[in-house]
Amino acid sequence: MYMKKITLKRPKESFNRNCSYEILVGKRxxxxxxxxxxxxxxxxxxxxxxxxxxxxxxxxxxxIELNNFSKNEILKVSGNKxxxxxxxxxxALLPLTGVLMFGYGRENPMIKNVGIxxxxxxxxxxxxxxTVWKNKWLILTTE
Numbered sequence: 001m002y003m004k005k006i007t008l009k010r011p012k013e014s015f016n017r018n019c020s021y022e023i024l025v026g027k028r029x030x031x032x033x034x035x036x037x038x039x040x041x042x043x044x045x046x047x048x049x050x051x052x053x054x055x056x057x058x059x060x061x062x063x064i065e066l067n068n069f070s071k072n073e074i075l076k077v078s079g080n081k082x083x084x085x086x087x088x089x090x091x092a093l094l095p096l097t098g099v100l101m102f103g104y105g106r107e108n109p110m111i112k113n114v115g116i117x118x119x120x121x122x123x124x125x126x127x128x129x130x131t132v133w134k135n136k137w138l139i140l141t142t143e
Contacts, residue, residue, distance in 0.1 A: 004043040004066065006052075007074040009143070012036040015084040019056055021077050021138060025066065026050040033077055054138040058130075061138035074143040083137050087129055094122055 008023060010033040020032040025047045031039060033054075043066060051063035054077045061077070069075075100115025 004048060004069065004073075005040055006043060006069060007038065007040050008033055008077060009038045009074055010035065010077045013079055013084075015081075016056060016079050022055040023052065023077070024055055025052050052140070053135075054140055056138060059134040059137040061140045062135050064140050069142070076141045076143055078139050078141075080137050080139055083129060083133065087125075091122065091126055093118070097122065 008031070010021060012035055017035040020034050022032055023030045023041070025043065028047065030043075030047075030052075031041050033039065048066055051065050052075070053063045054061040056079075064075075097115045097119035101112055101119065102115075104111045104115075106112070
């Protein structure tokens with residue numbers, strides 16, 4: 001017997017448009033949402049007290065408890081624009097660090113140190129995106 005119905009809504013996005021977002025309750029896959037798709041899903045009684053989250057590849061969203069939802073609640077699943085779009089431009093600066101360290105840095109130690117510092121900051125940023133902020137790539141909000 002099914003109790004709760006939740007409407008899942010994913011707006012059209014220019015990023016992640018070819019990937020589906022998996023919707024999980026606990027560790028159980030409930031459904032998938034394609035770009036611009038809206039679905040009404042029923043939550044089984046045994047999962048009613050669980051937590052819902054969205055997932056894409058190795059990253060996803062933070063969890064929301066299903067107890068907080070009323071019947072026929074609308075849950076919007078969208079991508080984090082900074083992490084999905086803008087962060088790739090920051091990571092694209094990595095080749096510049098090589099130019100600074102090995103190109104101009106051979107003659108000027110200060111430029112080489114700037115290149116090394118920039119390289120270390122970019123590597124720390126990339127590791128942070130993949131580990132610390134991995135549950136911030138997708139955003140769940142209620143409407």
